[in-house]
Amino acid sequence: MGGLILRLAVFALLALFILLPLAQTFVLSFMSTLPREGMVEGQWSLINYRNILAEPALRESILNSLIYVLLNVALCIGAGLPAAYALSRYRFAGDRHFLFLLLAFRVTPPVVLSLPIFILFANLGLVNSPVGIALVHCLFNLPIAIWILESFISAVPREFDETAFLDGHSLPSFILRLLVPAIAPGIGVAAFFCFLFSWVEVVFARILTVTAGKPITMAINALFGFQTDIGLVMAMTVVSLIPGLGMIWFVRNHIARGFAMRA
Amino acid sequence: MKPYRNEAWLLLLPAAGLMGFIGVVPLIAVFNYSLHDIFSLADVHWVGAEWYEEIITSDRFHASLLRSLLFAAVVLSVQVPLGVGLALLVRRTGRWAVMLLMLVALPLVVPWNMIAMMWLGLIDPATGIVGRALAAAGVVFDWKFTAWQTWVLLVVMDTWHWIGLVVILAYAGLSGISPDYYRAAAIDGASRVAVFRFIELPKIAAPLGIVLLLRFVDSFMIYTEAFAINAGGPDMATHFLAIDLGEEIKGFSYGSAAARSMVYFLIVITVVWAFVRISGLSRQEA
Numbered sequence: 001m002g003g004l005i006l007r008l009a010v011f012a013l014l015a016l017f018i019l020l021p022l023a024q025t026f027v028l029s030f031m032s033t034l035p036r037e038g039m040v041e042g043q044w045s046l047i048n049y050r051n052i053l054a055e056p057a058l059r060e061s062i063l064n065s066l067i068y069v070l071l072n073v074a075l076c077i078g079a080g081l082p083a084a085y086a087l088s089r090y091r092f093a094g095d096r097h098f099l100f101l102l103l104a105f106r107v108t109p110p111v112v113l114s115l116p117i118f119i120l121f122a123n124l125g126l127v128n129s130p131v132g133i134a135l136v137h138c139l140f141n142l143p144i145a146i147w148i149l150e151s152f153i154s155a156v157p158r159e160f161d162e163t164a165f166l167d168g169h170s171l172p173s174f175i176l177r178l179l180v181p182a183i184a185p186g187i188g189v190a191a192f193f194c195f196l197f198s199w200v201e202v203v204f205a206r207i208l209t210v211t212a213g214k215p216i217t218m219a220i221n222a223l224f225g226f227q228t229d230i231g232l233v234m235a236m237t238v239v240s241l242i243p244g245l246g247m248i249w250f251v252r253n254h255i256a257r258g259f260a261m262r263a
Numbered sequence: 264m265k266p267y268r269n270e271a272w273l274l275l276l277p278a279a280g281l282m283g284f285i286g287v288v289p290l291i292a293v294f295n296y297s298l299h300d301i302f303s304l305a306d307v308h309w310v311g312a313e314w315y316e317e318i319i320t321s322d323r324f325h326a327s328l329l330r331s332l333l334f335a336a337v338v339l340s341v342q343v344p345l346g347v348g349l350a351l352l353v354r355r356t357g358r359w360a361v362m363l364l365m366l367v368a369l370p371l372v373v374p375w376n377m378i379a380m381m382w383l384g385l386i387d388p389a390t391g392i393v394g395r396a397l398a399a400a401g402v403v404f405d406w407k408f409t410a411w412q413t414w415v416l417l418v419v420m421d422t423w424h425w426i427g428l429v430v431i432l433a434y435a436g437l438s439g440i441s442p443d444y445y446r447a448a449a450i451d452g453a454s455r456v457a458v459f460r461f462i463e464l465p466k467i468a469a470p471l472g473i474v475l476l477l478r479f480v481d482s483f484m485i486y487t488e489a490f491a492i493n494a495g496g497p498d499m500a501t502h503f504l505a506i507d508l509g510e511e512i513k514g515f516s517y518g519s520a521a522a523r524s525m526v527y528f529l530i531v532i533t534v535v536w537a538f539v540r541i542s543g544l545s546r547q548e549a
Contacts, residue, residue: 007352007355007356010349010352011352011356011363014349014363014366014367015366017423018366018367018369018370018423019366019369020385020392020393021381021382021384021385021423022369022370022373022381023392024381024384024385024391024392025381025384028384075281078277079277079278079281080278082274082275082277082278083274083275083277083278083279085274086271086272086274086275087275089265089266089271090265090266090267090268090271091265091266091267091268092267092268092269092270092271092272093269093272094272095271098275098279100535100536100539101282101286102282103476103535103539104531104532104535105282105286107476107477107480107481107531107534107535108286108528108531109480109484109486109505109527109531111484111486111505111508111509111512111524112293112508112524112527112528112531113286113289113290113293113524114512115293115296115512115517115520115521115524116288116289116290116292116293116296116521117285117289119292120288120289120292135281135284135285136285138281138282138285139282139285139286142278142281142282146278196371196372199372199374200371200372200373200374200375201375202374202375202376202487203486203487216374217374217375217376217377220374220376220377221376230384233380234384237373237374237377237380237381240373240374240377241372241373243372244371244372244373245369245372247372248365248368248369248372249365252361252364252365253361255364255365255368255431
């Protein structure tokens with residue numbers, strides 16, 4: 001009985017700690033925080049959310065973020081799936097070096113590579129374009145996608161592949177028609193983490209959007225000025241959380257399994 | 264035993280090409296810049312290893328390195344025991360576990376530049392919930408000018424941000440333990456400590472290794488949050504390695520910034536190499 005109460009107390013404290021900053025953000029987003037005609041400061045209002053809808057730059061930033069994040073997820077799954085299959089099923093020259101390279105680039109801080117990537121992408125016309133950000137976010141997302149997919153594929157017995165090949169499936173046909181449905185939760189979890197890390201990243205997203213294509217994070221930064229409408233900032237922050245919350249809900253039953261990788 | 268087939272590289276081509284383009288090529292470029300003095304892209308002079316010498320022998324670099332190491336050490340010693348402890352508690356909550364995992368995952372979806380802003384709002388003595396509570400209790404939380412308080416704020420904020428990752432990974436390891444082990448331990452009359460040491464720890468060792476590596480490197484190279492909180496202050500007390508680098512890039516001293524990038528990259532690679540050696544990742548075999 002004492003143990004139960006202790007545990008409840010720990011979880012209540014944890015919930016308080018996690019939710020407090022979010023709660024303050026949420027509350028402020030429904031308040032008018034600038035002096036406005038016919039409204040007292042601190043009055044409850046939906047004005048901040050109406051202002052988001054009324055401001056094209058803010059609406060576009062949400063779209064920009066969604067485009068590069070989804071493109072990044074597609075790239076990581078598309079390139080990661082065959083690589084994860086190869087690493088799961090075969091040994092080959094340099095396989096361990098490839099894994100080491102993935103790990104090394106996953107943990108390389110973005111600020112280390114930001115300068116040459118900017119120059120390289122400027123020469124190729126990839127600055128201010130969602131394609132550029134989607135590509136560069138593969139630096140840390142592709143390794144994650146490969147690890148997660150590899151652990152899910154390795155959980156599928158090899159007889160599954162061999163039977164399919166005996167049935168006359170080619171490798172691409174096997175991967176698309178049989179393997180993908182068999183590891184669907186794994187693809188969901190990999191997509192979740194790619195989405196997540198691409199959505200919250202700011203260093204590359206900032207340097208690669210000089211004049212156009214601003215993502216939601218930079219649009220929020222741009223709201224700070226001489227007289228910052230903190231309510232609007234908070235409303236934008238709340239909006240920026242929605243896709244992530246949706247993704248958490250979407251993978252909630254598999255979230256922990258995705259990381260049960262063999263290391 | 265997996266069959267040995269070099270043709271498997273064909274499947275790796277898209278991934279390898281992508282990593283080459285966005286990883287290896289820029290890395291070679293950084294190395295090249297680091298050997299030059301760059302006034303503009305048209306005015307470049309060869310200086311050899313001068314930048315490296317300057318950085319490695321400067322007191323400022325040593326001080327930042329120590330600060331970053333200390334920060335990473337504090338972060339790891341707070342977050343790893345706390346995260347593992349929480350995962351052990353979460354494991355025994357049955358169907359509430361999913362709810363609790365979702366709860367701790369929440370901070371992970373907050374954009375990084377918003378995290379510092381949320382926390383600064385929270386501790387604002389005039390408008391923040393925590394700030395007002397502290398002020399009412401008579402506590403002076405002057406984090407802008409008191410070094411240890413900036414540190415406390417950074418560590419608490421970083422813990423808020425990343426504790427979910429530690430809990431989720433530790434939980435993933437724990438959830439692979441069959442109930443039979445616990446029953447056997449109960450029959451043997453094993454203590455709680457023994458259960459953790461001989462049943463739970465071996466199961467979470469692998470995911471915990473990944474946690475240690477990720478948390479070490481990310482806190483060692485902390486930039487966005489630390490810069491937003493106090494820009495390295497007060498009086499350089501939170502001037503970490505990545506903030507030095509950011510300053511040089513903003514100051515357009517590209518040659519020096521590139522050399523610094525290479526030094527940091529080498530440190531990170533050494534840590535990864537040591538991690539792989541210790542954890543035996545390189546001997547991984549199905």
